[in-house]
Amino acid sequence: MNNIMTILKHNLKTTLKGWFWLILVLPIGVNLFVNIISDRVDKSVEDSxxxxxxxxxxxxxxxxxxxxxxxxxxxxxxxxxxxxxxxxxxxxxxxxxxxxxxxxxxxxxxxxxxxxxxxxxxxxxxxxxxxxxxxxxxxxxxxxxxxxxxxxxxxxxxxxxxxKYKIDYEGSEMQKIMPYTTMFGLFTMAFLFIGGRCLVPLLKEREAKIDKRILVSKISKPQYLLGHILGCYILLVLQSVILVATFYILNPSLNISLGWMIILSLALSFMGIAIALTILSVSNNSSMYYTLLSILITPMCLLSGGFVPMALMPEVIQNISLVFPLTWINSAYTKILFNGDSLSIGLDLLAAISISLVLIIMYLVIENRKGNKLSC
CATH class of the missing domain: 3.40.190.10 (Periplasmic binding protein-like II)
Known part of the structure; x- marks a missing residue:
């Protein structure tokens, strides 16, 4: 346990160096930006x-x-x-x-x-x-x-x-929450890049062969990997919790389940780790890692319903996006904003966690095939 905590602290210290204010300010800045947009939307709604x-x-x-x-x-x-x-x-x-x-x-x-x-x-x-x-x-x-x-x-x-025939529709409600879905889309895109940044210490140590020297000591490979992963997860949870806290402070009138938002934060952080590990597993060096991070995260965020509602996308795109864990995270978030059915929200989050777990298993399998077999 002490070995894991040592690597965890090392990961946190390395990642936060030069990135602390970005990690802290990003969720607050995104919320403030969306509230400005929301005020303008409210004014336009007044015109209609x-x-x-x-x-x-x-x-x-x-x-x-x-x-x-x-x-x-x-x-x-x-x-x-x-x-x-x-x-x-x-x-x-x-x-x-x-x-x-x-x-x-x-x-x-x-x-x-x-x-x-x-x-x-x-x-x-x-x-x-x-x-x-x-x-x-x-x-x-x-x-x-x-x-x-x-x-x-x-x-x-x-x-x-x-x-007269009366039609019940969610147009006004959808217009009301659109700024918040856009906010979440912007946040998740930056969030996933930061998640990728959190694993850079692991990548750099691998490139510099420092990991081999560390593993010669009393620290085992599982402890080494777990320390880095937990350090990254803690930072992502911290950032998502700041987002939720700022969201509630700036929007006290919104009646949204705090419990579901916290669970969503934990699932989002787990997904961020899974995606970063998957990209890490197929990257031979830092340049390749950063390139793949950009190539994969940007289209995934655009096609998973964070910016454009899934219903407006072609059916082929909708079907492809189902393999993205972020699609299910965005779906759960939208249902939380609408105070949707708890079972439906839970199933969406379960789907996101399940896909993320598959990605982590893929990472372990690929690492194994590279000859980096885990030993206690």
Whole structure:
């Protein structure tokens, strides 16, 4: 055990030399970067849904106005007493869009196709105005098609609202978590490169034949390898735990299972070790190791759902990506964000760990074939 701890400390000391701040700052920096993106996404969402205030000045006091601009389509719908009051609220930023209904009987004017009865004004550079115009156009078409008079229209409208087909979709939720999936994709790419960096001491000692001198001492080959691997694993776990901690600190409103995030961190770290060992096993020198690290990690991260949802990829790519442990890690992470079924999350993580274990076994087999047989 003492021998393992000696190699472990050696690995940590060698790896952290010059890399400590990167290992510490990377997860924090990625989280901060994503929160900036998320804030911008939230602002763009405000331009396309029920997240902004709209003001209305109308001469028509009937319930037709409610049908044209329903309250549930906006964050707040404010009725103004005059056009001057409406424009003042717009100038002050109290509302994003103003609607002027310059008609005492807007239903009659709609049926008569009278122009300039409704005006939409906005000072925003976003899509708020287009959103309001879209709602108005839809409601005007309904007014023209649902009945021949106001009473028939109101009756048909109530029937339509009561019986219309409602679609449940995850579009808004997906838009909400997209910055966090992108964050995780960026993090895992850098994380895997750092995981590869953690095993460089083992590679350099092998190149310089230092490992043979070490093995002549009381340290056995399994103890030597285990010390390096555990040192690397500790650094990766530390980095992933910092990511999770920063994630929770910066996003306190997100209701996500801490337990699953910790398990995900452990599985991700195990996967990082497995991939680095696999690349190490087929590398003859440092140059080859770094080259393979770049060639293999980059496409794997791009094709495993960290940046582009798997559903948007060709079926062939989806099938190929199933052999990547990172694909299952990303799948589990997305389900955790959605508060998905625990069994499904557990199976994804089990798949990632199983594939990683196969990779580690491949490393041991290849090392064996090279003549580096383990001896206690």
């Amino acid at each position: 849904g029920k997240y902004f205030n709209v003001g209305i000045y109308t001469k028509d006091k009937s319930e037709i106005v409610e049908k044209l601009l329903p309250k549930d389509k906006f964050k707040t719908r404010l009725i103004k007493a005059s056009e001057k009051d409406l424009r003042g609220s717009l100038d002050n930023g109290d509302i994003s869009v103003g609607v002027i209904i310059d008609s005492e009987d807007i239903y009659k004017d709609i049926k008569a196709n009278k122009e300039d009865s409704i005006k939409v004004i906005s000072q925003s550079k976003g899509n708020n105005k287009d959103y309001v115009l879209g709602i108005l156009n839809t409601r005007i078409m309904q007014a023209n098609s649902l009945g021949d008079n106001k009473e028939e229209y109101l009756k048909a409208y109530e029937s339509y609202e009561k019986n």
